Amino acid sequence: MTVEDAIRTAFREEWGRIVAGLIRMTGDWALAEDCAQEAFAAALRRWPLDGVPGSPGGWLTTTARNRALDRLRRSAVEARKLEEVLAMQHEPDPAQPIEDDRLRLIFTCCHPALALEARVALTLRTLCGLTVAEIGRAFGASEAAMAKRLVRARAKIEAAGIPYEVPEPEALPERLPGVLAVLYLLFTEGYAPHEGDRVVREPLTEEAIRLTRLVAGLLPAEPEVRALLALELLHDARRPARVGDDGVPVPLDEQDRDRWDAARITEGAALVDGLDPAADGPYALQARIALEHDRAPVEPLTDRRAIADLYARLAARAPSPFVELARAVAVGLADGPDAGLALLDRLDGDRRIASGHQLPAARAELLRRAGRRDEARDAYDLALARVPNAAERAFLERRRAEL
Amino acid sequence: MKVVLLARIAPDATAGASGLALELHDASTATTLRRRGAELLLTDGPFTADALAGVEELEVASFEEAVRLAAGLSAARAGAVEVRRVGAGGDGTPAGRGRRRYLLLHVLPAEQPQEAPADDPLLDRLAAPLPASGVVAGNPLLPAAPSTAATVSVRNGELLVEPGLAAGRTEEIAGYEVLHATDLDEAIAVARAHPTLAAGAIEIRPVVAA
Numbered sequence: 001m002t003v004e005d006a007i008r009t010a011f012r013e014e015w016g017r018i019v020a021g022l023i024r025m026t027g028d029w030a031l032a033e034d035c036a037q038e039a040f041a042a043a044l045r046r047w048p049l050d051g052v053p054g055s056p057g058g059w060l061t062t063t064a065r066n067r068a069l070d071r072l073r074r075s076a077v078e079a080r081k082l083e084e085v086l087a088m089q090h091e092p093d094p095a096q097p098i099e100d101d102r103l104r105l106i107f108t109c110c111h112p113a114l115a116l117e118a119r120v121a122l123t124l125r126t127l128c129g130l131t132v133a134e135i136g137r138a139f140g141a142s143e144a145a146m147a148k149r150l151v152r153a154r155a156k157i158e159a160a161g162i163p164y165e166v167p168e169p170e171a172l173p174e175r176l177p178g179v180l181a182v183l184y185l186l187f188t189e190g191y192a193p194h195e196g197d198r199v200v201r202e203p204l205t206e207e208a209i210r211l212t213r214l215v216a217g218l219l220p221a222e223p224e225v226r227a228l229l230a231l232e233l234l235h236d237a238r239r240p241a242r243v244g245d246d247g248v249p250v251p252l253d254e255q256d257r258d259r260w261d262a263a264r265i266t267e268g269a270a271l272v273d274g275l276d277p278a279a280d281g282p283y284a285l286q287a288r289i290a291l292e293h294d295r296a297p298v299e300p301l302t303d304r305r306a307i308a309d310l311y312a313r314l315a316a317r318a319p320s321p322f323v324e325l326a327r328a329v330a331v332g333l334a335d336g337p338d339a340g341l342a343l344l345d346r347l348d349g350d351r352r353i354a355s356g357h358q359l360p361a362a363r364a365e366l367l368r369r370a371g372r373r374d375e376a377r378d379a380y381d382l383a384l385a386r387v388p389n390a391a392e393r394a395f396l397e398r399r400r401a402e403l
Numbered sequence: 404m405k406v407v408l409l410a411r412i413a414p415d416a417t418a419g420a421s422g423l424a425l426e427l428h429d430a431s432t433a434t435t436l437r438r439r440g441a442e443l444l445l446t447d448g449p450f451t452a453d454a455l456a457g458v459e460e461l462e463v464a465s466f467e468e469a470v471r472l473a474a475g476l477s478a479a480r481a482g483a484v485e486v487r488r489v490g491a492g493g494d495g496t497p498a499g500r501g502r503r504r505y506l507l508l509h510v511l512p513a514e515q516p517q518e519a520p521a522d523d524p525l526l527d528r529l530a531a532p533l534p535a536s537g538v539v540a541g542n543p544l545l546p547a548a549p550s551t552a553a554t555v556s557v558r559n560g561e562l563l564v565e566p567g568l569a570a571g572r573t574e575e576i577a578g579y580e581v582l583h584a585t586d587l588d589e590a591i592a593v594a595r596a597h598p599t600l601a602a603g604a605i606e607i608r609p610v611v612a613a
Contacts, residue, residue, distance in 0.1 A: 113434040113587055115447040152431055156447070159432040160609045161503045163586040171588075 003047045010056040011040060012210070015129035018064045020101030024164060029154045031068060033126065039064035102127065103166050103218045106211070110179040111162045118153040119182045125150055128207045138189065138204055180228050180283065183212045187232050205236055223275055227284035230271035234290035237264035248394040253299040265294045282318040285310055304334040321353040329362050337370035357386035361396060373403045405462055406469040407542055409485040409576060410478035412456040421457025421478045425581065426611040427506060430454035434587065434607045438600040445591070450510050450606045451574060453482060458506060458579060460489070460542060466553070473555040474562050483556040483569060490543040504610035505582045505590040511603035513547070513568060513575040537593060541580030577603070581610070
C-alpha cells in the first residue's frame with residue numbers, strides 16, 4: 001500500500017470518528033472539523049517522510065487532539081473542555097457500540113428539527129469529511145450557499161440545544177426513520193441525481209453505503225437499517241452496467257448482467273435472507289424487490305408476479321404516488337400493459353406527481369409495450385418536456401426514436 | 404392591568420435585539436411542532452416569516468400606557484410590537500432550573516375580530532395549570548380584538564397604532580410559556596403533550612441567556 005493509499009484509507013475510516021470525538025469533547029463543531037483537517041494535512045506532510053505509522057488512526061487522533069489542545073490553550077476557553085480533550089484516546093473498537101461517537105453524531109446531524117437538506121449537508125461534512133465545495137457540487141448549489149446552510153445548521157444546533165446523544169431506546173422508532181431517510185437520500189442522489197448531466201455520482205453512493213454499514217453495525221438490532229444496506233448494495237451492484245459508453249442510462253432489461261457486482265448481490269441477498277418477512281418495513285420490501293431483479297440470470301426469467309406482489313405490499317405499507325407508479329409498471333409487466341395503464345390512470349390529477357416526468361415516462365413505456373405507438377410518442381414528448389436530468393432525457397429520446 | 408409586548412422583526416431586518424426582557428435567538432433557530440392525525444410534525448424554522456424577536460410582560464395602568472411603551476422600543480422602528488392583554492391564570496412558580504431556557508409559543512389560526520368569549524374552550528385549556536415539568540412562567544393571552552390587542556410601529560418618526568392584530572395576519576399567538584430544559588428534545592417532549600396541538604402549532608424558540 002502506498003502512502004497515498006494509506007492516507008486515503010485513513011481518511012475514509014477515521015475522519016468521522018475523529019470529528020465525532022472532538023465534538024463530544026469540546027462541543028465545538030467548527031473546531032472539531034478544523035483540527036481533523038489539520039491532522040490529515042500533517043499526515044500528508046509527515047507520512048511520506050517518516051513512513052506510515054503503525055496505527056494511523058491513533059496517530060491522527062493524537063495529532064487532531066493536540067491541535068485542539070493548542071487552540072483551546074491559546075483562546076483560554078473553559079478548562080473543562082481542555083481536560084476532556086486531554087483524556088481523548090483512540091478507540092479503534094469500542095466495547096460498547098452504542099457509545100460510539102459517530103452514532104451520536106449521526107443522530108445529531110439527522111435531528112428532525114433540522115431541515116432535510118441541512119441534515120444531508122451536515123452528515124456529509126462532519127461524518128464523511130466532504131468539502132463544502134464537493135457537497136455543493138453534489139447538490140447543485142454554490143459553495144457559498146452550501147457554506148451558509150452549514151453555518152446556519154450548526155448555529156441552530158448550538159443555540160437551540162439539539163442534543164449530542166443517541167436517543168433513548170424507546171425514542172429510536174421515532175428517530176431512526178429520519179436517519180435512514182438521510183442515508184437513503186444520499187444514496188439516491190448519488191445513484192440517480194435529480195438534476196445535472198451525470199447518471200451516477202459514485203462518491204455519494206459510496207459514502208451512503210459506508211455510512212449505512214456503519215449504522216447497521218452500531219444498531220445491529222434494527223432490521224430496517226440492515227434492509228436499507230441490502231437495498232443500497234443490491235442497487236449499486238448494477239452500477240457497472242447501468243450506463244452505456246455514451247453516458248446514457250441502460251434500462252434493466254438491456255443491461256449486461258455479467259457486469260453486475262456479484263459480491264454486492266451476495267452480500268445484499270444474505271442480508272435480505274436474515275430479515276423476518278412478517279416484520280418487513282418499507283426498506284425491506286424495496287430490498288426484496290431489488291433482489292428479485294438481481295437474482296434473475298436473464299431479464300425474461302425475472303419473477304414479475306413476485307415483484308408486483310411486493311409492490312402491492314409496499315403501497316399498503318408506505319403509500320405514495322411514486323410507489324403506486326412503480327407498482328403500476330410492475331403490474332404492467334406481470335399482467336400485461338393494459339392492467340398497468342389502468343393503474344396509472346388512477347394517478348392522473350395527483351398533485352404530488354402531476355408536474356414530473358415520471359408519470360408520462362411510465363405511461364410511455366407501457367404504451368410502447370402495448371404497441372400503441374402514437375400514444376406512446378405523445379407520452380414521451382410530455383416526459384421529455386419535463387425531465388431535468390440530461391442523461392435521462394437522452395434515454396427517453398432514444399426510446400422515442402425507436403418507435 | 405397586565406399586558407405582554409411581542410416584538411416582531413422582519414427576517415431581513417438588520418436590527419438585532421428587540422430590547423425586551425426575554426430576548427430570543429434568531430428565528431432560524433426555531434422549531435415548529437404540528438400534529439397531523441396521530442403524527443407529530445417537526446419543521447425547521449419559525450411558524451411565520453416575521454417571527455418574534457422578544458417578549459416582555461408588563462404591569463401598566465392603562466392599555467394606552469402599554470402602547471406608549473411599545474412605541475419607544477427599537478423593534479417598533481425595525482418591525483412592529485404587538486401589545487396583548489393577558490388572560491387569567493398566568494405565571495408559574497419557579498421550578499427546577501435546567502441549563503437552557505425555551506419559549507413555547509402557542510399559535511392558533513386567527514379568528515375574525517370579536518370580543519373575547521368567556522367560555523372559549525381553547526382559552527380554558529391555555530389557562531389550565533401549566534404543566535409541571537420545567538415550565539417557570541407563562542401567560543395565556545386574551546383573544547385578539549380591538550379592546551385587547553394593538554399593533555404598534557413607528558415609521559419616519561410617526562406612531563402607527565393598529566387596533567387588534569396587524570392586517571393580514573392569519574395566525575394569533577394564544578399564549579406562551581418559558582421552559583427550563585436540558586436540551587431541545589426535552590422541550591419538544593413538553594410541547595408535544597400540549598392540547599394546543601389539537602388546534603394549532605407550537606413554536607419552540609431558544610431564549611438568549613441572560
